[in-house]
Amino acid sequence: xxxxxxxxxxxxxxxxxxxxxxxxxxxxxxxxxxxxxxxxxxxxxxxxxxxxxxxxxxxxxxxxxxxxxxxxxxxxxxxxxxxxxxxxxxxxxxxxxxxxxxxxxxxxxxxxxxxxxxxxxxxxxxxxxxxxxxxxxxxxxxxxxxxxxxxxxxxxxxxxxxxxxxxxxxxxxxxxxxxxxxxxxxxxxxxxxxxxxxxxxxxxxxxxxxxxxxxxxxxxxxxxxxxxxxxxxxxxxxxxxxxxxxxxxxxxxxxxxxxxxxxxxxxxxxxxxxxxxxxxx
Numbered sequence: 001x002x003x004x005x006x007x008x009x010x011x012x013x014x015x016x017x018x019x020x021x022x023x024x025x026x027x028x029x030x031x032x033x034x035x036x037x038x039x040x041x042x043x044x045x046x047x048x049x050x051x052x053x054x055x056x057x058x059x060x061x062x063x064x065x066x067x068x069x070x071x072x073x074x075x076x077x078x079x080x081x082x083x084x085x086x087x088x089x090x091x092x093x094x095x096x097x098x099x100x101x102x103x104x105x106x107x108x109x110x111x112x113x114x115x116x117x118x119x120x121x122x123x124x125x126x127x128x129x130x131x132x133x134x135x136x137x138x139x140x141x142x143x144x145x146x147x148x149x150x151x152x153x154x155x156x157x158x159x160x161x162x163x164x165x166x167x168x169x170x171x172x173x174x175x176x177x178x179x180x181x182x183x184x185x186x187x188x189x190x191x192x193x194x195x196x197x198x199x200x201x202x203x204x205x206x207x208x209x210x211x212x213x214x215x216x217x218x219x220x221x222x223x224x225x226x227x228x229x230x231x232x233x234x235x236x237x238x239x240x241x242x243x244x245x246x247x248x249x250x251x252x253x254x255x256x257x258x259x260x261x262x263x264x265x266x267x268x269x270x271x272x273x274x275x276x277x278x279x280x281x
Contacts, residue, residue, distance in 0.1 A: 002225065002228045002229060005221050005224045005225045005228070006225040006228075006229055006233070006234055006237045007237065007240075008217065008218060008221040008225075009218040009219070009221055009222040009225065009234075009237070009238045009241070010237055010238050010239070010240035010241045010244065011218075011241075011244065012214040012215065012217055012218035012221075012241075013215070013218050013238065013241035013244075013245070014240065014241035014242070014243070014244025014245045014248065015214065015244065015245075015248070016211045016214050016215060016218075016245075017077070017081060017086040017089070017090060017245045017248075017249070018086060018245060018248040018249065018252055018253060019210065019211050019214070020078070020081065020208065020211050021081055021085075021086055021249075021253055022253075023204055023207045023208055023211075024204070025202065025204030025205065025207070025208055026196075026204070027075060027078040027079055027082070027195075028191070028192040028195040028196045028199045028205075029192070029199060029202050029204040029205040029208055030078045030204075030208050030211075031071070031074070031075060031078065031188040031189075031191055031192040031195075032188065032189055032192035032193070032199050032200070032205045032208065033204075033205050033206065033207065033208020033209045033210070033211065033212050034071075034074065034184070034188050034208060034209075034211060034212040034215065035071070035184060035185045035186075035187070035188025035189040035192065035212065036185070036189065036209050036212055037208070037209040037210065037211065037212015037213040037214070037215065037216060038181050038184045038185055038188075038212045038213075038215055038216040038219075039181060039182070039184070039185030039189075039212075040209070040212070040213060040216070041181060041212075041213055041215075041216025041217060041219075041220065042177070042178050042180075042181025042182060042184075042185070042216060045177060045178060045181070045216075045220060046178045049174070051174065051175060052172055052174055052175060053172070053175065055171070055175050055176075055179070059169050059171055059175075059176075060179045061179075062165050062168075062169055063165065063166070063169070063171075063175075063176040063179035063180050063183070064179045064180070064182055064183040064186075065161070065165060065183060066161065066162050066165035066166060066176070066179075066180050066183060067162070067179065067180035067181060067182060067183025067184040067185075067187075068183035068184070068186065068187040069157075069158040069159070069160075069161035069162045069165075069183075070158060070159065070162035070180070070183070070184055071158070071183070071184045071187035071188045071191075072155050072157075072158030072187065073097075073155050073156055073157070073158030073159035073162065074158075074184075074188075075151075075155055075158075075188075075191065076093075076151045076152045076153075076154065076155025076156060076158070077089055077093055077152065077155075079151040079152070080092075080093070080148075080149065080151055080152040083148045083149075083151070084136070084148050084149065085249055085253070085255040086245055086246070086248065086249035086253060086255065087135075087136070087245075087246045087247075087248075087249030087250045087253070087255045087264070088136045088249075088255070089152065090241075090242050090245040090246050090249070091131065091132045091135035091136050091242060091246055091267060091268065091271060092132050092136055092149060092152060093152055093156065093159075094128075094132070094239070094242045094271060094275075095128045095129060095131070095132035095271065096152070096153070096156040096159075097156060097159045097160070097163075098125075098128055098274065098275060098278060099125050099128060099129070100156060100157070100159070100160040101159075101160055101163045101164065102121060102124075102125060102278055104160055104163075104164050105164075105167075106118070106121070108164065108168075109164075109167060109168075111281075112281055117281050120277060120281050121277075121278060121281055123277070124273075124274040124275075124277035124278045124281070125274065125278075126274075127270045127271070127273055127274035127277070128270070128271050128274035128275070130267075130270050131266075131267040131268065131269065131270025131271035131272075131273075131274060132267065132271060133267070134263050134264070134266055134267030134270065135246060135263075135264050135267030135268055135271065136267075162180075173223045173226065174223055177219065177220065177223060180219075181216060181219075192205070222234055222238060225237070235275075235279050236275060236276050236279050239271075239272060239275040239276075240272075242268065242271060242272075243268050243272065246264060246268060247264070247268075250264060
């Protein structure tokens with residue numbers, strides 16, 4: 001049962017981009033559906049799970065900001081899916097998230113305090129960068145420049161904020177879950193309605209509730225897995241999502257067919273080793 005709980009986040013996070021691209025809506029449809037789906041999971045969680053204590057108002061608001069920041073990061077991914085595809089987005093997004101959170105951990109929280117830890121960390125970051133570059137290399141037919149990745153680069157800061165606020169609060173993940181889901185819902189739905197006030201009429205918006213529910217379920221089961229097998233192990237297993245989404249983009253969505261699968265696998269291996277190293281330092 002614990003193994004299943006540990007694998008659910010990786011499966012949900014990995015399948016989410018593929019499902020979103022199959023639905024083929026616009027970013028506002030995807031944001032609205034994601035916001036409503038995660039909000040639904042958050043509400044069910046709030047009504048059915050007993051909370052271990054009560055959050056202070058300050059901690060609740062900080063967790064709300066954390067979820068709001070995640071929604072900003074997710075918007076960048078949605079835009080990037082349309083520009084460079086799922087297989088071009090996920091390795092780069094994963095690399096940016098890992099590198100950013102690692103640097104924040106060192107600078108703000110004093111992690112990797114020993115010299116050997118810093119050296120191992122730099123080596124892991126190097127592997128992640130190389131793996132990302134290998135995974136998104138394109139054929140001569142498909143050239144993606146830096147401008148295609150700008151939305152992803154600009155919004156990844158949202159993922160960094162999402163990751164570092166709970167660490168700064170040092171709170172219970174179960175307590176923070178509901179306000180984070182509320183933050184995601186508020187920002188996602190507000191942005192979608194601002195972008196297109198008719199977005200509620202589109203079938204793609206309602207279909208995208210399914211990926212939203214999948215994300216909420218993944219986030220909740222990640223908490224359960226972390227309780228039983230530890231945060232480090234749960235984190236490592238969760239990183240399998242980038243393998244699922246990248247290979248799924250190539251095989252299921254038939255993105256970038258000219259690109260060698262061996263290079264992609266090599267790149268994903270480098271990223272995964274880098275993930276494991278940063279988690280174990």
